[in-house]
Amino acid sequence: MTTTTTWTDDELDSIGHAEELEIASLRRDGNLSSQRTIWVVRLGDDIYVRSVNGPRSDWYRSTRVRREGRIQAGGVSGDVAFVDADEEINEAVDAAYRTKYGHYAASIIQAITSPEASSTTMQLVPRA
Incomplete structure (x- = not known):
């Protein structure tokens, strides 16, 4: 798998400010799964x-096959690698979810920051 080194500042800003991201994983046959x-x-x-439903989520399980896919968010689209995040980053990711999505119901925020959801935290790395 070939990856570039980093996102551009514009891509980081656009994706980071996007309310939602569309994600599709690469299947064994090379086709993309349905977007989620x-x-x-x-x-x-x-x-x-991360998956709010934890590792049992269909879209998350499909990322385990080839660990590659495509995303779209904030006007940015591209191929990515799905890299499992180190557990040490989970508290910071939890805080980022709370800050960004804190206007949603507390139960939703609790779900996305639960240990089950945290176990699915992935870094999206751009692929060439």
Whole structure:
């Protein structure tokens, strides 16, 4: 898998400010799965996503196959690698979700910051 080194500042800003992200994973046959709409957060120069339903979610399970896919958010679209995040980043990702989506019901925020959801935290890394 070939990856570029970083997102551009414009891409980080656009994706980071987007309310939602469309995500599709690459299947074994090389075709993309159906797009799913999920939440996305930015931490510094990195972009993170996670499954509110934890590892049992269909879209999350499909990312495990080839660990590659395509995203669209804030006018940015591109191919990405799905990189499992280190557990150490989860508290910061939780805080980013609380800050960005705190205007939603507390139960929704609790779900996206639960240990089950945190276990699915992935960094989106641009692919060439």
